Amino acid sequence: MSIAILGGGAFGTALAIALSRDGSDITLWARDASDADRMQESRESGRAMPGFPLPPTLTVTPDFPSFDIAMVTVPAQRTRHFLAEYQSPLGGKTVVSCAKGIERGTGLGPVDVIHSVLPRSVAGCLTGPSFAIDIARGLPTALVLAMSDDAEHVQDTLTRAKLRIYRTSDVAGAQLGGALKNVIAIAAGIAIGASLGDSARASVIARGFAEMTRYAKAKGARTDTLQGLSGLGDLVLTCTSEKSRNFAAGVLIGQGNPLAEGITVEGLATAQAVADESHDLGVELPLIKAVAAISQGQLDISTAIETLLARPAGEE
Structure with a gap:
């Protein structure tokens, strides 16, 4: 089964390196032609995550x-547009x-977006606690493949010695865990940035979960x-390391500093999307709504x- 990684950012590059390290033929597609050509010719990773040699079988x-x-590594808010643009080959x-x-x-x-745009395709998501640099370095990493069809075959195709892939048929749970933990990571970062301390961060993690x-x-x-x-595992990682873009963004917000331009912080858009829908669902989400x-x-x-601390402390 041939595998293509679509997107030459940090995670796409790391995944391509990890999957081709055992000699498998892997293709990494990068939209930027100059960056793609430079990587192919120099056999070094690109500007999104520099410093890694490319395995010989990675094109x-x-x-x-x-x-x-x-494997689509496009951010969530751009996924629909990307899928529509390449609807025919996908x-x-x-x-x-x-x-x-x-x-x-x-x-x-x-x-759900894949199903919406590509109804004939078999859709899934790869999620779980991981940083691109750890995957590229070949450090042990465990991820979750969520699919309702053909999951075991795709799981076997993606699994490597240092990249352990579990599978689940609970697509809703896996994709929501990966998305929501980003919002809580921003809240945890705000707690640290605002000098509220590690105890406050622990409370944010627990109540956020x-x-x-x-x-x-x-x-x-x-x-x-x-x-x-895909839920607790990713939450713990993302809330405790400044390698996380969402946690780092929260720290900056907590310090009153502006966010760097051009950096994708998935949790910001997700917070608003979830806060908007929570009214219809009748679900109480004080932390997520505060981040939004x-x-x-x-x-x-x-x-x-002040508002969060003034909330009644009922039975946990």
Whole structure:
């Protein structure tokens, strides 16, 4: 089965390196022709994640490749446009999204967006606790493949010695866990940036996980999925390391500093998408709503902290 990684960013590059390290033929598609050609000729990773040699069996190209399995590493808010742009070559193929986010305006996760745009394709998502640099370095990493069809075959195709792939049929739980943890990571970063301390961060993680579980359950997900790699595992990693873009963004927000331009912070858009839908679902999500309000400039951090601390402390 031929595999193509679509997207030459940090995660796409890391995944391509990891999958080709054992001698497998892997194609990495990068839209930027100059970057793709430079990587192919120099046999070094590109500017998104420099410093890694490319395995001999990894081909980097700006030409849209042929494949059996496509790993789409486009951010959640751009996934629909990307799939529509390449609808013809992607149609009827196995398409796995590596995005972790909820689409604004629809409330759909990446797999739902694939189904919407490519109804003939087999859709899935790859999620779980991982940083691109760890994957590229060949450090042990465990991820979750969520698919309702053909999951075991794709799982076997993607698994490597240092890249352990579990599978689940609970697509809703897996994609929601990966998306919601980004929002909580921003909240945890705000706690650290605002000098509230590690105890406050621990409270944010615990109460945030409760919100993740409530929302996912209301959306039809299994709670045990949230307790695994795609939920709790990814939450712990993302809330405790500044290698996480979402946590690092939260730290900057908590310090009152602007975010760097051009950096994708999936949790900001997801917070708003989830906050909007929570009203219809009747789910209480104070932390997530606070992140959404802060990101929209509707609430300052001091007021958000006072409001959260003033909430009644009922039975846990």
